[in-house]
Amino acid sequence: MEAWQTASAGKLTLQKIAEPGKAQIRVHWVNGNDGLFGEARPIVVDGVRGAEVYVLPAVVPPDETDTLLRETIVYLTCLHETGHALGLAHTAAFADIMYSFQYGGDITEYFARYRRQLSARSDIRKHSGMSDEDRRRLVELWTAK
Numbered sequence: 001m002e003a004w005q006t007a008s009a010g011k012l013t014l015q016k017i018a019e020p021g022k023a024q025i026r027v028h029w030v031n032g033n034d035g036l037f038g039e040a041r042p043i044v045v046d047g048v049r050g051a052e053v054y055v056l057p058a059v060v061p062p063d064e065t066d067t068l069l070r071e072t073i074v075y076l077t078c079l080h081e082t083g084h085a086l087g088l089a090h091t092a093a094f095a096d097i098m099y100s101f102q103y104g105g106d107i108t109e110y111f112a113r114y115r116r117q118l119s120a121r122s123d124i125r126k127h128s129g130m131s132d133e134d135r136r137r138l139v140e141l142w143t144a145k
Helices: 001-007 067-085 107-115 121-126 132-143
Strands: 025-029 038-045 050-057
Touching: 001 067, 001 132, 025 067, 038 067, 050 067, 067 107, 067 121
Parallel strands: 025 050
Antiparallel strands: 038 050
């Protein structure tokens, strides 16, 4: 969520609230057996559009030879699904975090190019995983609100 707020150029302020039932974006870490990495489902909270975001970290088994690969996949999945929660749609541009694999593309390389930027888990804060186009679309969407 911090990455999206930073990318919004001040157009978006996200904050944790005390009452989960009032949150417009709710992120759930869940287990699943359907092979999906994550999903965003629309909800309405007090008349305002929001989303339930489900991230399935158990789908990605730890890799003993590359401990940061799982972190990469879980982070990028969470980023993508919360992008939907903020109103962003899929794109056909492989560089975008909102890219949809329905357009084809090398799934392994999609995650690997981000993974190559990391030396430690803490490096995730230094590399948002978003393209300039993702940022532009976010600012455009939230300027209109």
